[in-house]
Amino acid sequence: MSNDFDQQLRDALRPVDPDESFTRRVMSRIANEPTRSRRPQRARWACVALAASVLLGIVIFHHWQLQREQHGIEARNQLIEALRVTGEKLDIAYRAINEDSHPGAGESSRT
Amino acid sequence: MRTHSRKWLCLLLLIARAATAAPQAQLQLPGFESLAAQASESVNITLDSNLLGLAARFLDSNKPEDAAARELIGGLKGIYVRSYTFDRDFTYPSADVERVRKQLSAPGWQRVVEVHSRKEQANVDIYILMDQGKANGLALISSEPRGFTIVNIVGSIDLQKLHRLEGHFGIPRLPLDEKPSPTP
Numbered sequence: 001m002s003n004d005f006d007q008q009l010r011d012a013l014r015p016v017d018p019d020e021s022f023t024r025r026v027m028s029r030i031a032n033e034p035t036r037s038r039r040p041q042r043a044r045w046a047c048v049a050l051a052a053s054v055l056l057g058i059v060i061f062h063h064w065q066l067q068r069e070q071h072g073i074e075a076r077n078q079l080i081e082a083l084r085v086t087g088e089k090l091d092i093a094y095r096a097i098n099e100d101s102h103p104g105a106g107e108s109s110r111t
Numbered sequence: 112m113r114t115h116s117r118k119w120l121c122l123l124l125l126i127a128r129a130a131t132a133a134p135q136a137q138l139q140l141p142g143f144e145s146l147a148a149q150a151s152e153s154v155n156i157t158l159d160s161n162l163l164g165l166a167a168r169f170l171d172s173n174k175p176e177d178a179a180a181r182e183l184i185g186g187l188k189g190i191y192v193r194s195y196t197f198d199r200d201f202t203y204p205s206a207d208v209e210r211v212r213k214q215l216s217a218p219g220w221q222r223v224v225e226v227h228s229r230k231e232q233a234n235v236d237i238y239i240l241m242d243q244g245k246a247n248g249l250a251l252i253s254s255e256p257r258g259f260t261i262v263n264i265v266g267s268i269d270l271q272k273l274h275r276l277e278g279h280f281g282i283p284r285l286p287l288d289e290k291p292s293p294t295p
Binding site for chain 1: 126154156158162163165166168169170175177180182184190192194224226227228230231232235237251253260264
């Protein structure tokens, strides 16, 4: 039973040489195949280039935004520091004026 | 052709006169580069209108200090601070400070406060640039034995806002509504 099946399988799968017309048919089909345009390949490269440009743009924009944020925070800190220094000196003036308005203190002079 | 040239010349002269007549709120502050190395603490801040605008975007309205700052800088075009503190009594180039003071004798500038605090050993002068009834600039010169500070605020300064800053940045209430003393 098993041997019969093996034999049947061997018969079914035995190598068969192609007939003479096979090569001719293949060659004629190749000859009739329309020449492949290079356009799809170019389009693919264009897409890659576009994607790379967009990616580069995003990276540059992100970097610019980070730098701007850094400058902004620095400017904000400088502003707060400037107002702190101004406030400190105004406070000295204020206290001196206050001392002046209270004759008991008498530690400062004002014009 | 000759009349045309004359007109242009007159126009140029008028523009030049207007430019020179307009009081300058921005003072020419020296760099004081050499002092920075000798100072124990130095503050050199130059914030022009662009930087002020940029700084304003990064102020957090939820913080009272930032909100107060935002309100104050609304009409400002620049804030310039030069402040140097030394560890010991130091003879800083008073000529540079005097050069700044000289600029404040220009028409438009009025000294509103001139105080000497014996306690702090400090002289503080506050000048305001009045232009058409509005304060368009503020200058503060504070000189102490161990340091000095020059502050120049350029732009439309709302003195009421400055008043409202009381409690922020240590800014007290100032007697700015009093009659200013004439510049000597």
